[in-house]
Amino acid sequence: MDKYVIKGGNPLVGEVEIGGAKNAALAILTAAIMTDEPVLVENIPDVSDINVLLEAISVIGASVERLDRHRVRINGSTIGSVSVDYEFIKKIRASYYLLGALLGKYKKAEVPLPGGCNIGSRPIDQHLKGFRALGATVNITHGVIEASAENLHGAHIFLDMVSVGATINIMMAASMAKGNTIIENAAREPHVVDAANFLNSMGANIKGAGTDVIRICGVEKLHRTVYAVVPDMIEAGTYMFAAAATRGDVLVRNVIPKHLEAMTAKLLEIGCYVEEFDDAVRISAKSRLRKTHVKTLPYPGFPTDMQPQMSVVLCTAQGTSIVTESIFENRFKYADELSRMGASIKVEGNTAIIDGTESLTGARISAPDLRAGAALVIAGLVAEGITVVDDIVYILRGYEDFDAKLRSLGAEIQQVSDEREIQKFRLMVG
Numbered sequence: 001m002d003k004y005v006i007k008g009g010n011p012l013v014g015e016v017e018i019g020g021a022k023n024a025a026l027a028i029l030t031a032a033i034m035t036d037e038p039v040l041v042e043n044i045p046d047v048s049d050i051n052v053l054l055e056a057i058s059v060i061g062a063s064v065e066r067l068d069r070h071r072v073r074i075n076g077s078t079i080g081s082v083s084v085d086y087e088f089i090k091k092i093r094a095s096y097y098l099l100g101a102l103l104g105k106y107k108k109a110e111v112p113l114p115g116g117c118n119i120g121s122r123p124i125d126q127h128l129k130g131f132r133a134l135g136a137t138v139n140i141t142h143g144v145i146e147a148s149a150e151n152l153h154g155a156h157i158f159l160d161m162v163s164v165g166a167t168i169n170i171m172m173a174a175s176m177a178k179g180n181t182i183i184e185n186a187a188r189e190p191h192v193v194d195a196a197n198f199l200n201s202m203g204a205n206i207k208g209a210g211t212d213v214i215r216i217c218g219v220e221k222l223h224r225t226v227y228a229v230v231p232d233m234i235e236a237g238t239y240m241f242a243a244a245a246t247r248g249d250v251l252v253r254n255v256i257p258k259h260l261e262a263m264t265a266k267l268l269e270i271g272c273y274v275e276e277f278d279d280a281v282r283i284s285a286k287s288r289l290r291k292t293h294v295k296t297l298p299y300p301g302f303p304t305d306m307q308p309q310m311s312v313v314l315c316t317a318q319g320t321s322i323v324t325e326s327i328f329e330n331r332f333k334y335a336d337e338l339s340r341m342g343a344s345i346k347v348e349g350n351t352a353i354i355d356g357t358e359s360l361t362g363a364r365i366s367a368p369d370l371r372a373g374a375a376l377v378i379a380g381l382v383a384e385g386i387t388v389v390d391d392i393v394y395i396l397r398g399y400e401d402f403d404a405k406l407r408s409l410g411a412e413i414q415q416v417s418d419e420r421e422i423q424k425f426r427l428m429v430g
């Protein structure tokens, strides 16, 4: 199993380029199979979740032509099966989008219950409620969701909670239903807007994405398009918080500053300097940062996918901070790992109480999931001495060239596969 080995203590300084959003690209690449014409998707991140999804859609028969690292041409006309293999599904959460895409196009889908990061119980009842409202019969047998319909029809759907996945999934299926669908209490995340813009570029008729009421007028067919995925606000936020934690000075390029506002506001609140440009933000931090309180919320609130990275920054701030996780019940698994590094972090229910310390110390730790893994790498960049982060397979799900980008900012970090290489790194960095 690969690991990152890090020698901490260097402030991150320089410029970093952000790639396309994993969570938007996963929805868009799945929606691309809904037309029988070729679709070119640009600015996709080269991360393992995307590669797993592309393999899953190629195994059901879609043509998937990787033009280069960040561009893929997909043609759904050759799809021969609506039944997706568990091997792919168990690895990624977003495999649930295959339900909406296949049901919309073929009125039939067989997709095992999805995997993804173990950050909570993660039911998909709202997705299934939406499909049923559109006229589908949905059963779960031996762990496989079977959805089918003679015809899908428009419906008025009120989501019980704000769900990114359910909003996009229902939007996909409803795009090819007969008549009008209204989704109330819809998620407003930038990736919902990006998925809607993509579907519209294929001829769908979706209005209101980005608000909590989305109106979809079903169409019979979708057509070819060329589309570039939106920049990844979570990748951007991760580098912003890494800059803050290491008291560095980083220009984070190729971003939409509006998408980053909840994070920017917190960084300003704790004493960072943040400057916004048209498509970049610069973050710098000099002195000790201040405590704050943070609660994760659906967009435009503070994102749950940035909660672990925020906690690491607060571990080194002055005073007692409180971090409340309101979306997923099991997203503090990194706390014990941070404690090994000398952090003072106590978890009570959905709240972490963090007493900031002057410094962290390097230790051997494991990434429990994607964002917690990224947060632990940030902790390693801050800590005195050597940190080894095990199980980085989670981090590779969502960060392209994480170690190389950090190295370009002055970090001493290497991806290694065994103890011998860790020893070599230790000798190299002294």
Ligand SMILES: CC(=O)N[C@H]1[C@@H](OP(=O)(O)OP(=O)(O)OC[C@H]2O[C@@H](n3ccc(=O)[nH]c3=O)[C@H](O)[C@@H]2O)O[C@H](CO)[C@@H](O)[C@@H]1O
Residues within 6 Å of the ligand: 023, 024, 026, 093, 094, 120, 121, 122, 123, 124, 125, 126, 127, 128, 161, 162, 163, 164, 165, 166, 187, 304, 305, 327, 328
């Ligand atoms: C692939 C992808 O895009 N993943 C993102 C997506 O996950 P995902 O789509 O799984 O998250 P949701 O927005 O659906 O989940 C929000 C909350 O609703 C609950 N819920 C959701 C659906 C449902 O049918 N029933 C239900 O109870 C969930 O357990 C959670 O408590 O949004 C999350 C919240 O921004 C992010 O952390 C994930 O990175």
Ligand SMILES: C=C(OP(=O)(O)O)C(=O)O
Residues within 6 Å of the ligand: 023, 092, 093, 094, 115, 116, 117, 118, 119, 305, 370, 371, 398
């Ligand atoms: C939790 C995440 O991913 P997933 O929903 O795919 O597990 C994430 O992107 O932070």
